[in-house]
Amino acid sequence: MGVTEEVQGVRPPLGMLAELTHRCPLHCPYCSNPVELVTRERELGTEEWCSVLDQARDLGVLQVHLSGGEPLARPDLPELVTRASGLGCYVSLVTSGLGLTEARLADLVDRGLAHVQLSVQGADAARANLLAGAKAHDHKLTAAALVKRFELPLSVNVVLHRANHDQLEGMIALAERMGADRLELANTQFYGWALRNRDALLPTREQLAAAEPVVRAAIERLKGSMQVVYVLSDYYEQYPKPCMSGWGAQQLTVAPDGTVLPCPAATAITTLPLENVRERPLAEIWYDSESFNAYRGEDWMREPCRTCERRTVDFGGCRCQAFQLTGDAAATDPVCRRSPDRGLVDVLLEPPHGSGEFVMRGVR
Amino acid sequence: MTPRLRCGVRLTYDRTRQTHVLLFPEGVLVPNATAAAVLELCDGERTVPDIAAALGERYAGVREGDVGDVLARLVDRQVVEWA
Ligand code: SF4
Ligand code: SF4
Numbered sequence: 001m002g003v004t005e006e007v008q009g010v011r012p013p014l015g016m017l018a019e020l021t022h023r024c025p026l027h028c029p030y031c032s033n034p035v036e037l038v039t040r041e042r043e044l045g046t047e048e049w050c051s052v053l054d055q056a057r058d059l060g061v062l063q064v065h066l067s068g069g070e071p072l073a074r075p076d077l078p079e080l081v082t083r084a085s086g087l088g089c090y091v092s093l094v095t096s097g098l099g100l101t102e103a104r105l106a107d108l109v110d111r112g113l114a115h116v117q118l119s120v121q122g123a124d125a126a127r128a129n130l131l132a133g134a135k136a137h138d139h140k141l142t143a144a145a146l147v148k149r150f151e152l153p154l155s156v157n158v159v160l161h162r163a164n165h166d167q168l169e170g171m172i173a174l175a176e177r178m179g180a181d182r183l184e185l186a187n188t189q190f191y192g193w194a195l196r197n198r199d200a201l202l203p204t205r206e207q208l209a210a211a212e213p214v215v216r217a218a219i220e221r222l223k224g225s226m227q228v229v230y231v232l233s234d235y236y237e238q239y240p241k242p243c244m245s246g247w248g249a250q251q252l253t254v255a256p257d258g259t260v261l262p263c264p265a266a267t268a269i270t271t272l273p274l275e276n277v278r279e280r281p282l283a284e285i286w287y288d289s290e291s292f293n294a295y296r297g298e299d300w301m302r303e304p305c306r307t308c309e310r311r312t313v314d315f316g317g318c319r320c321q322a323f324q325l326t327g328d329a330a331a332t333d334p335v336c337r338r339s340p341d342r343g344l345v346d347v348l349l350e351p352p353h354g355s356g357e358f359v360m361r362g363v364r
Numbered sequence: 365m366t367p368r369l370r371c372g373v374r375l376t377y378d379r380t381r382q383t384h385v386l387l388f389p390e391g392v393l394v395p396n397a398t399a400a401a402v403l404e405l406c407d408g409e410r411t412v413p414d415i416a417a418a419l420g421e422r423y424a425g426v427r428e429g430d431v432g433d434v435l436a437r438l439v440d441r442q443v444v445e446w447a
């Protein structure tokens with residue numbers, strides 16, 4: 001006997017990533033925020049975000065990720081947590097941990113916060129602070145301890161790249177010490193600031209080969225106590241990632257200024273006519289907008305995707321990546337071995353790699 | 365042994381989809397009607413026989429073995445644990 005229902009047909013969204021602000025006390029060079037950050041003046045106000053949350057729940061959203069930048073930079077965060085949880089959504093806070101004091105967390109938990117995702121940049125303070133461009137590491141240890149004290153599930157998110165792969169084991173051990181319930185080890189995906197820093201961030205083949213047994217052993221050893229999820233470095237793979245489980249299929253992102261994105265990186269596709277909740281109801285944008293319908297389903301696909309048996313598995317890969325690397329968002333993700341553009345990725349994998357110098361993410 | 369929802373797992377009714385949903389950090393599960401009925405009774409106090417008895421008041425032909433079976437699957441999906 002099964003325990004779940006199969007849901008058929010065109011579906012309402014399950015999750016919303018609410019990027020409350022792009023402001024952040026950290027300056028991670030791998031940040032996926034766009035290089036053109038939204039300024040404070042252009043951010044949605046409290047009433048506007050409340051309306052977005054109402055509309056999202058009406059539309060079917062059940063998971064709300066309050067993210068950024070650093071969502072704690074918004075003084076109205078408590079109000080937004082109250083609103084989202086009051087609507088029956090599962091509310092996650094995606095945070096760097098900076099500014100998460102005991103009083104603030106106690107208040108957020110009271111208001112219905114369900115889960116905290118905490119980013120970690122390195123295994124020790126010296127490396128982590130260097131990569132974050134801020135004295136952040138010790139705050140994270142404090143934040144993790146607080147989350148555990150309030151008995152919330154804790155996810156630790158690590159973005160892996162050339163300058164921290166050597167600390168992989170140390171970061172797994174750190175997540176264990178923090179008492180994480182879930183650890184996401186995600187190789188950098190190249191969007192926004194990360195794309196700008198790709199030369200310095202792209203891991204080497206040797207690093208990835210060394211990581212594989214470490215990750216496998218951790219998954220095995222920690223089964224039942226900490227779920228370990230590993231996100232591959234797609235440039236080195238044969239086939240692309242099933243980006244967003246399909247365009248406009250399950251998730252939507254609302255940027256700080258109210259722009260509604262089918263994928264968090266979609267501002268990269270400059271040919272896509274994006275719409276804004278300030279001008280159009282969320283439900284109309286989800287169901288009727290050109291941007292959400294552009295790459296929904298399979299009609300937009302060309303060869304080799306159109307007739308490929310994997311199209312229901314990976315949906316032709318990532319539209320943003322296709323655009324960034326080929327200039328055509330409807331192209332097969334060039335990561336795919338079957339793409340005529342795979343050569344564009346292969347040249348990037350050839351040594352020598354860049355200098356290792358980062359452009360740190362902008363201030364604000 | 366008394367089953368309960370794992371830390372961070374919440375069961376709610378979704379009026380958009382008109383069904384119960386299980387929410388947890390990185391996902392959503394839509395339990396079928398039987399699983400939802402069992403989940404509503406997983407409070408960490410009731411035992412499997414208690415749950416079967418409570419369901420028996422509402423539905424005909426509820427067997428303890430079936431309840432245990434549903435629970436085993438929910439444990440597999442990491443949404444229920446034994447207290
Ligand atoms: S990746 Fe770093 S800089 Fe970007 S939002 Fe997260 S903590 Fe801030
Ligand atoms: S050709 Fe398209 S559908 Fe087939 S594996 Fe490559 S990206 Fe996926």
